[in-house]
Amino acid sequence: MHPFLMIFAATIPALLIGTAILHLLPRLGSPGRAMSERLCRAPGLDAMVTYFTMLPLIAGPIVTARVSDVEYAGLFGFLGAYIGQLTAIVLWSWIHEAANREKLRGPRIVGVLNQKIGRVRNHVGLWVMSVAVPVFWIVRACEILTWPLISRICNMPRYNEGEWVNCSRQKFDGLVGHDLIWCLYCDWMTGVWSLGTEMLRNIESFYCPIRFYHDKKCENCKIDFPDANVWVPANGTMKDVTDLLDAAYDGKNNTWMGHPARTATVTVNGKEIKVMPKE
Secondary structure, three states: OOHHHHHHHHHHHHHHHHHHHHHHHHHOHHHHHHHHHHOOEOOHHHHHHHHHHHHHHHHHHHHHHHHOOOOOHHHHHHHHHHHHHHHHHHHHHHHHHHHOHHHHOOOOHHHHHHHHHOHHHHHHHHHHHHOOHHHHHHHHHHHHHHHHHHHHHHOOOOOOHHHOOEOOHHHOOOOOHHHHHHHHHHHHHHHHHHHHHHHHHHHHHHHOOEOOOOHHHHHHHOOOOHHHHOOEOOOOOHHHHHHHHHHHOOOOOOOOOOOOOOOEEEEEOOEEEEEOOOO
């Protein structure tokens, strides 16, 4: 069999069987419900997302490169996995919508957006956005692999990552099929990105609390990096920087300067900053 068809044919049932198991788990009593809940939060969610998104894309090329003599077998394996994933999403959406026909007659996100920008543009836009899945997965892998080391070495905060990386929109009444799968994607990626941003706040303020030369960049970044409001101005001095660092950090709990754990305040370089309370 051609490597593309081999992986394509294997990917679809593997993913559909996986989704069937996820649908079945909550119906298996309290143990099943508990397992379902664990798979909706990190670290269980990390394993589940890897199975549905990255495992086919990684395993497909490896398997075909080993078992097939066709030229570019690995590439065909990758394409077979990717097209198989897209096909499985469409098939699951149809099946889920067929099983929830009464909800299809109500309001739907896809219907409104189709009216706003057109059916073709709406769907093409979603599929283009799906290409970013490996990027978010890599970001999540970096959070898992590097942050425990950084936080321990630099005394930065540890996070209950399940409070950030979780999925719950499947519980929202009325989300079915197409709407549900894309809402779950947004649910996961937003948590991953927000956790990464939180981690970067600690790193940026700790290692270089200096405002950017371009005011527009400062204005754009202060939404995600609110410490920018108290960083040393671009025309300041290194003495200003070291004074800020000395006042803001005690070396024991090096959170970003606006972290909720900072409940005391001091004035440095004419600006009031939050600091950790004295024990």
